[in-house]
Amino acid sequence: MNAPAGRRIFHLYLIKPSHYDDEGYVIQWYKAAIPSNSLAVMYGLALDCEQRRVLGDDVDFKIVAIDETNARVRADKIAAEFKQHRFGLVGIVGAQSNQFPRAVDIARPLREAGVPVVIGGFHVSGCRSMLPELPPDIRAAADMGISFFFGEAEGRFDRVLMDAANGKLEPSYDYMHDLPGINDTPMPILPADVISRTVGAVTSFDAGRGCPFQCSFCTIINVQGRKSRFRSVDDIEAIVRANLKQGVRRFFITDDNLARNKNWEAIFDRLAEIHREHKFSLIIQVDTLCHRIPGFIEKAAKAGVRRVYIGLENINPDNLLAAKKKQNRIAEYRNMLLDWKRVGCTIYAGYIIGFPHDTLESTLRDIEIIKRELPLDLLEFFFLTPLPGSEDHQKLYKAGVPMDPDMNKYDLEHLTTAHSKMSREDWERAYKLAWETYYSWDHMETVMRRAAACGISPGNMMFLLAWFALCIKLEKIHPLQGGYLRRKVRTDRRPGMPIENPFVFYPKYVADLVWKHVGLAKYLWRMVKVRNSIKRDPNRRAYMDTALTPVTEEELGTLEMFTSTESTRNAADHARKLNASAHVVNAAE
Secondary structure (H helix, E strand, C coil), X not given: CCCCCCCEEEEEEEEECCCECCCCEECEEEEECCCCHHHHHHHHHXXXXXXXXXXXXXXXXXXXXXXXXXXXXXXXXXXXXXXXXXXXXXXXXXXXXXXXXXXHHHHHHHHHCCCCEEEECHHHHHHHHHCCCCCHXXXXXXXXXXXXXXXXXXXXXXXXXXXXXXCCCCCEEEXXXXXXXXXXXXXXXXXXXXXXXXXXXXXXXXXXXXXCCCCCCCCHHXXXXXXCEEXXXXXXHHHHHHHHXXXXXXXXXXXXXXXXXXXXXXXXXXXXXXXXXXXXXXXXXECCCHHHCCCHHHHHHHCCEEEEEEEEECCCHHHHHHCCCCCCCHHHHHHHHHHHHHCCCEEEEEEEECCCCXXXXXXXXXXXXXXXXXXXXXXXXXXXXXCCCCHHHHHHHHHCCCCCCCHHHCCCCCCCCCCCCCCHHHHHHHHHXXXXXXXXXXXXXXXXXXXXXXXXXXXXXXHHHHHHHHHHHHHCCCHHHCEEEEECCCCCECCCCCCCCHHHHHHHHHHHHHHHHHHHHHHHHHHHHHHHHHHHCCCHHHCCCCCCCCCCHHHHHCCHXXXXXXXXXXXXXXXXXXXXXXXXXXXXX
């Protein structure tokens, strides 16, 4: 891209890094699963800076957005471009702790070539927020001349761009104690060609930031704050319409908890109006008490919500209390899940293994209870991980408890510290068996039958179940890091690991792809037969099991999730007392 006479072009690269697999290769796909909201936010801010001519009327922008989970980062080509023009910036955005090593590896050759680089995201901001000093990995990166952005960029990106344009990039920009409002700010947006590289062409935006809860394992409350900030309803309509205009009809609203957005009703009502004109679908995240908000679930469905993610985390009340997740009440789980089922939503839930009261035996027992008694569709498992930026990490850091120094492992699927009750072997075995137990053939058939009974396509459910099961079984990667058609670049290997001979690498890579696709075909063939049998069943809508049974007062004394341990029995007793009090109040009214 050459500038017209009398004009200059500022070359801005916005890169969302991936991270390395256990063999040291970048985790990358032809189509990735999860869109990057950080990348969309920064791209929208960059467009706004270009439109406002923050670098002067004689400066045009070349803005390139790269999500490394589905597109290769060519640091050599970027460096060559900067060598020619020497006017621009590389921003590595939204870097999580597990992505920080890769972010630094991208930045290293760029800094060696004199390219200005700034890194932002949850890792650097979380460390800045919760630790008395920056950890060695960030200090080492600073020694390379990498700059850091702590906090959020709304209203602050102009300064970074002007400093880069003037060759005076600061070592750091710290806004952790001055989080901006996001009402009437530039919309998060990505070009359609970038969005098309996700499975199903799904994009993302945040309607709000921050969370009022205090979960000890969470980084969001310490990076985005516990005071919620919101976009206006008009802003959200503009985001959706801008994406619909470029053919994008699937959205992931990334709010950690949309049910605590004070504008939820106005948002859903506005989206429902648009939905009547243009069909689209939404994925949202909510807490386990969202069903208590009158009209929330019904209006969500009318607004186009088809999938909902819920942080279930555990069914042991002692574990939930230890994690400061008091808002999760196991006696509410069935009510909440059945309410979502009644409006035809697919339910994802997260489950953390490694809370203080977990053992190998209790973990497997609890998963069997969930399979029988909770109408969940997709359950994804995580190791309890002390993420930098969380209270858990801060406590271990201050106590001097050993934690793995390799940030690449802080992806929630690798052990990074010890457990008080389980050996490392038992903890890893619990994680492995959790996936195998939940995604057994008989239970996946049950989930598809429940879907059909609730008016959800068993075929769509089959696809999602296969995705989750096969990411673990074939790719050895968590489904949230998954995608379609794994890409590996021979030379994009983690520093310190040998670059394989091409005569070894390529035959092995092709054989691996063939083997995985054969496994995929066999798996899907078996699942298709189950799906077809369900679709042919004239009584499929009449299917019923314990999980789908309407909630009754009696189940507090009969279901195993309320009787398996002393803490679950205490939770059931507490629920009975609350129910009795509610009955008294209702009778008085």
